[in-house]
Amino acid sequence: MQIKEPILYGSYYHIYNRGNNGIDVFLDSENYYYFLRLYAKYIEPIAETFAWCLLKNHFHILVRIKEKAEIEQKNLTYSTTENPKVIDPSKQFSHFFNAYTQGINKRHNRTGKLFEATFKRKTVTSEKYFQKLIFYIHNNPVHHGFVKQMSLYPWSSYGTIISNRPTKLKRDDVIKLFDDVENFIFYHHQQQSLNTISDLIIE
DSSP: OOOOOOOOTTOEEEEEEEBGGGOOSOOSHHHHHHHHHHHHHHTTTTEEEEEEEEOSSEEEEEEEEOOGGGOOGGGOOOSSSOOOSSOOHHHHHHHHHHHHHHHHHHHTTOOSOOBSSSOEEEEEOOHHHHHHHHHHHHHHHHHTTSOSSGGGOSSBSHHHHTSOSOOSSOHHHHHHHTSSHHHHHHHHTSOOOOGGGGGGOOO
16 A cells, blocks of 8 residues: 655645546535535645645645644634644545545435545645646646636636635735736736646646
């Protein structure tokens, strides 16, 4: 069995996974909302989010795991377990995905695994890779033929980044990478070569 590297404090990661045997993990519109609500509960206390995209049978999230001193344990609340005595980012993600699987199984009267094995993670170490990965995540609905333009897809962070609505997303940091909103939009409308980040993405 392949051992996954632990998720380390202060590091940046591309987190992704897909449905077991390619099955859909989002079966109706409420499932997307449910995923995001659980994400806010389990992951926002321990990570900063820069980009995300949810598709029918897989998802992508770009995060920075907070340093241990940045995490307030009182914000980690669960309905089924006691607050953890030791905060472990890897376990936080596992709790999150397990809670989502349990909720979906109950809602849709199904049993068994929802996701493929352990969730996948790739460390992001370069600002250039970081920028390309943001494009890759936002372009995923276009790449897979769900929409012709990123702005038309409702289940990604693209619309939030180009808007002024309140968000916990690290919008200002993302925009700064592209200098301003206009350049962010321009960059996302160009065809980008992803060869340099092939080890950070999933197909």
